[in-house]
Amino acid sequence: MKVGLVGYGKMGQAIEKILLDRGHSISKIINIDNVNEVNEITPETTDVVIEFTAPESALSNIKAVLSNKVPIVSGSTGWLAHYQEVVDFCKKQDTGFFYASNYSLGVNIFFKLNQQLAKMMEGRGYSSEMLEIHHTQKLDAPSGTAITLAEGLIANNSDKTSWVNEPTDKAKELAIISERVDSVPGTHDVTYSSEVDTIKISHVAHNRQGFAQGAVMAAEYLAGKKGVYSMNDLLNF
Structure with a gap:
């Protein structure tokens, strides 16, 4: 080509x-x-x-x-x-x-895993939150990958109806926490927490x-x- x-x-x-x-x-x-x-x-x-x-x-x-x-x-x-x-x-x-918000094969598998986990966690009494970390040269926040993850979670779990790019105490809002750190290609965590345990899935990119x-x-x-x-x-x- x-x-x-x-x-x-x-x-x-x-x-x-x-x-x-x-x-x-x-x-x-x-x-x-x-x-x-x-x-x-x-x-x-x-x-x-x-x-x-x-x-x-x-x-x-x-x-x-x-x-x-x-x-x-x-x-x-x-x-x-x-x-x-x-x-x-x-x-x-x-x-x-x-x-695509992310072209990594691993991330796209992660998108599907996120959607499936969201379905399984609906109505189970867990609170959910997301964290995304990128290099300091990344200009937008949250990342496009984080937005795709959030949309996938919300579409498959009625416990959340919207997302915000900050901590929140509103039960229906999904918090996306964005951090910018030198030389980090991209890390995304989706966490479900209850009084008794925590379940977390994570994708960590090692390079571009x-x-x-x-x-x-x-x-x-x-x-x-x-x-x-x-x-x-x-x-x-």
Whole structure:
């Protein structure tokens, strides 16, 4: 494949290495110095784009690529209030869009485990809470992964009806506690506590490799397709 990279930070560089190792080529690299050149990415030069940028620029980057009818894999978080807008725009442009809050295979297994545990814990008298820890360069809080976990818990457990990004004493609110620590790729804990015991599931990322590899696999999956996809499609969950 000929792949465009929109965003060339640590994640973009990790993705580039995996792409080259798997025999693909890089058609275009967009970073903060040449951001206007995102409009130059076309189907003639690029089969698919992988985008990891900042929350404030993700939406415009995604729509610029879709406008030129190039399929795009997005891993940016912090812009999801506009998700349906992008889905509708993708369909209007008749191209492909793949989004995941986290591209790690392990995290996506963790999402499913979280949903199953939430069902089992409903009405059992346990309080629940979430903790997410990331590196200090992460700009949004809570993380997109934490939001996906919270939504999965709430959808499968009527003990909670909403989430807040702070401690709470309201029984129906799920607290997500966000911490930022140097050099932490990503840690997510979901905890259920009662007077007699505590049950906790946890995912700890050791490096960015798993995220980068999943994004490349998503690009390989999306190339040549039209429509909107997620990790559930890629992993056949």
